[in-house]
Amino acid sequence: xxxxxxxxxxxxxxxxxxxxxxxxxxxxxxxxxxxxxxxxxxxxxxxxxxxxxxxxxxxxxxxxxxxxxxxxxxxxxxxxxxxxxxxxxxxxxxxxxxxxxxxxxxxxxxxxxxxxxxxxxxxxxxxxxxxxxxxxxxxxxxxxxxxxxxxxxxxxxxxxxxxxxxxxxxxxxxxxxxxxxxxxxxxxxxxxxxxxxxxxxxxxxxxxxx
Numbered sequence: 001x002x003x004x005x006x007x008x009x010x011x012x013x014x015x016x017x018x019x020x021x022x023x024x025x026x027x028x029x030x031x032x033x034x035x036x037x038x039x040x041x042x043x044x045x046x047x048x049x050x051x052x053x054x055x056x057x058x059x060x061x062x063x064x065x066x067x068x069x070x071x072x073x074x075x076x077x078x079x080x081x082x083x084x085x086x087x088x089x090x091x092x093x094x095x096x097x098x099x100x101x102x103x104x105x106x107x108x109x110x111x112x113x114x115x116x117x118x119x120x121x122x123x124x125x126x127x128x129x130x131x132x133x134x135x136x137x138x139x140x141x142x143x144x145x146x147x148x149x150x151x152x153x154x155x156x157x158x159x160x161x162x163x164x165x166x167x168x169x170x171x172x173x174x175x176x177x178x179x180x181x182x183x184x185x186x187x188x189x190x191x192x193x194x195x196x197x198x199x200x201x202x203x204x205x206x207x208x209x210x
Contacts, residue, residue, distance in 0.1 A: 002122040002193075003059045004200035007052045019065035020057060021045055023106040032140075048072060048079065048101065056122045058115050060108075067105040067115040069123060071098045074136060080169055084138045087158035087169035096133040097171075103143070116146050117186040124152070124182050125197050127174030135172045141165070150185050152178055 003016070010017045021043035028034045028044055036044050051072060058066035072078055074092045078099040081091050092099075100123060105112045127135060137154070139147075141164050147153045154170025161167055183190055 001059055002118065002196040003057045004054065004122070004126065004197065005057065006054050007049060010055060013063070015063050016057065016059060016065055018043070019106070020055070020068050020104070023065050023068075023108075024102060024104050026107055027104050028102075048077065051077060054126075056119060056126060058109075058118055058122075064108075065106050066109045067112075067119050068102070069100055069104070069119055070102045071100055071123075071126070071135070074099055078136075080136055080138055084167075084169055087138065087160060087167070089157065092136050094133075096131065098127075098132055098135055100135045100137040100172075103137075103139075113149075114187070117150055117182070118188060120146075120150050120152060121179075121182040121186040121188060121193060122196065123172075124174060124179045125193050127172075128176060128179050129197050129201065132174050134174060136169065137172070138167060138169050140167055151181050 003013075005013070018041070021041075025036075025038050025042055025044035028036050029038055037046065038044055048070070054071040055068055056071065057068040060066045074081070074094055074097050078092075079101055080088065080099055081093070085091060103116075103119070105115050105119075109115050123135065126132075136157075139154070144153070152172060154172045157169045157171065159166055159168040179193075183193060
């Protein structure tokens, strides 16, 4: 199931938190060889995890991490503005645009494609439900195949490097049409997706500053 949870709320789910941070270490440090920090517990986290971000997490039946991504408002500190501003024409700082980072699928799941699709669906549900217009994020070349398969490719703002080494910044639009497409791609009913969202945020549409 999808769980929407802030960093502060995640403290109440120690198994979910620990498995997420260990899976991030495996993906970003061990497999992709990114220059990230791993602590004594084997956790990967950075300064943005300390800002009480909103996580979208696929939680397995055992209560562990199956996949996740992180959202932060662009009106505060973000990776795209702090480290990748050269990929954008202007700094991005708007109430209705949030940054998405740390897209991670656990190596323990059997169907990584399904988990990725449900994470993307949950991100779209979040954006539509909160009244956001767009998400901004930085992604590497390996993610383009996932976005293309799901039919939700970002508008590329800028790219550095070529081939498998390319890093790009992009914008994803939030709208009901895309949400409907991702429901089909993820194999999730509108009722289930809405339930995941309302369980976290209630039935009323949230403000863009939520």
